[in-house]
Amino acid sequence: MxxxxxxxxxxxxxxxxxxxxxxxxxxxxxxxxxxxxxxxxxxxxxxxxxxxxxxxxxxxxxxxxxxxxxxxTWVDSHTHIVYAGNREQEFVDRINGLSYEEIANRGGGILNSAKKLNATSEEEIYNQSKVRLEEVMQQGTGAVEIKSGYGLTVEGELKMLRVIKRLSQNYPIKIKATFLGAHAFPTEYKENHLAYIDLIINEMLPRIAKENLADYIDAFLETGYFSVEETERIMEAGKQFGLTAKIHVNQFTAINGIAACVKHEALSVDHLEIVTDEDIIALKNSKTMPVALPSCSYFISIPYTPARHMISAGLPLALASDFNPGTTPSGNMNFVVATACIKMKMTPEEAINAATINGAYAMGISDTxxxxxxxxxxxxxxxxxxxxxxxxxxxxxxxxxxxxxxxxxxx
Ligand SMILES: N=CN[C@@H](CCC(=O)O)C(=O)O
Ligand SMILES: [Zn+2]
Missing domain, CATH: 2.30.40.10 (Urease, subunit C, domain 1)
Structure with a gap:
C-alpha cells in the first residue's frame, strides 16, 4: 500500500x-x-x-x-484507559465541596475503582476500555501507554494487564503496558504495608513476568500512598524482572521522590504539579523525562506543572493525558496541548514537541x-x-x- x-x-x-x-x-x-x-x-x-x-x-x-x-500523531505516555465503570458520583461530591483526599479517605478514589474492577469480568472491562481506545485514536493519538493499578489483587492486576495485551493485539496503535500494583494500599493492608509490598514483589511480579504482560513498573510515590523507601523497593524489584520504572510523583507534595527515581534510572517521572529547586537539580542531566498531565490539574483544580521554570532550567518536558476515571476522565491530547499553552504558558512549538517526540521518549519508542x-x-x-x-x-x-x-x- x-x-x-x-x-x-x-x-x-x-x-x-x-x-x-x-x-x-x-x-x-x-x-x-x-x-x-x-x-x-x-x-x-x-x-x-x-x-x-x-x-x-x-x-x-x-x-x-x-x-x-x-x-x-500524539504519543500519550501516561494513561489508565483500562478501568471499570466510572466515578461520576465523586465528581459531583467534589463540586459540592469534598476534596480528592477526603473522598479517598472515605474509601472512594482508587479503592472505589478497584472494587468495581474486581467485580467486573475481563470481557466487560475489555469492551468498556476499547471504546475509550477507539475514541483517543480518532482524536489523533497513535501510541499509548496503559497502566494497571485498579486491581490491587493478584487476579485483578493480571486481569487488567491481559486486557491491555488484548487491546494491543487487536488495534494498530502502539501500546506499552505498565504494572501499577503499587497504586494504593488495599484497606486490609492499610496497617501492614510490608505485606502488600511483599505481595507485589513475590506474587504479582513473577506472574506478570511469566506471562510477559508488562513493559514498565509504576508506583504512586506520594504522602499517604507509597513512601520513598517503599517505592525504591518496588523499583528495585521491577528491575530484577526487566521492568524500567515510570513513577507517579509530586502530585500533591514534594518529598524528595524525584531524586530517588532518577537514582533508579526511571524512564519518566509523572505529574510534578509541585516541583522544588532540588527536584529540578535532580532531573538536570539525567535520562529521566519529566511528564506533565495538565488535564488532571484542570479537572481536580490543583496547580499546573511549572513548565516555564523547568524548561528555563534546561529540562525536557513531555505532555500526557492521564486518562483515568478519578482525576482525568478524558484522553483528548488536543485538549492537553491547548491547556499546556493556555495554562502552563508553553508555546505551541514546545507543546507539540512535548506531546510527540518527548512523549515517545517517555514511552521508550522515540526510535520509531x-x-x-x-x-x-x-x-x-x-x-x-x-x-x-x-x-x-x-x-x-x-x-x-x-x-x-x-x-x-x-x-
Ligand atoms: N494519582 C494517582 N493515580 C491517578 C488517579 C487515580 C484515581 O483517582 O483513580 C492519577 O494519575 O491521577
Ligand atoms: Zn496517572
Missing amino acids: KILIKNIKELLQVRENTIDKVSGAEMAVLPKIDNAFLVIENDRIADFGTMHNCPNDTFDQVIDATGKTVLP HGSITKGKSANIIITKPLTSYYQIPYAFGSNLIEQVIIEGQLI
Missing part, C-alpha cells in the same frame, strides 16, 4: 535524523516544511519534501491536503514514533484547513482533525 499526501500547507515536526528528545531551549524549535508532500509505504514513512520534489510514481491512494497541516522521519511508523494527523498550526491550541475544544493514519492504516 503506497499513499501520497500532497499539497500539505505545513508539515510539522520534520526531523531528517532520528532524535530521542528535545530539552530546554530546543523545545521552542519545531522544524517544518511548507507546501510539502509525504509518502507512506505500508506502515512506514517512506519520503517527504517540498512539492517541487513530489514524486511522479503510481500510488494506491492520493490525499490532497491543500490548506491543511500534517503532523505526527514522535516525528516525521524516514523509516519511522506512518502515524499521521491530517487536520482540517487551518490558518496556521497555532489554531491547534488556540481553537481549544474544536475538533480540527480530518483524518488519522496509524501504522499506515486510515482510522
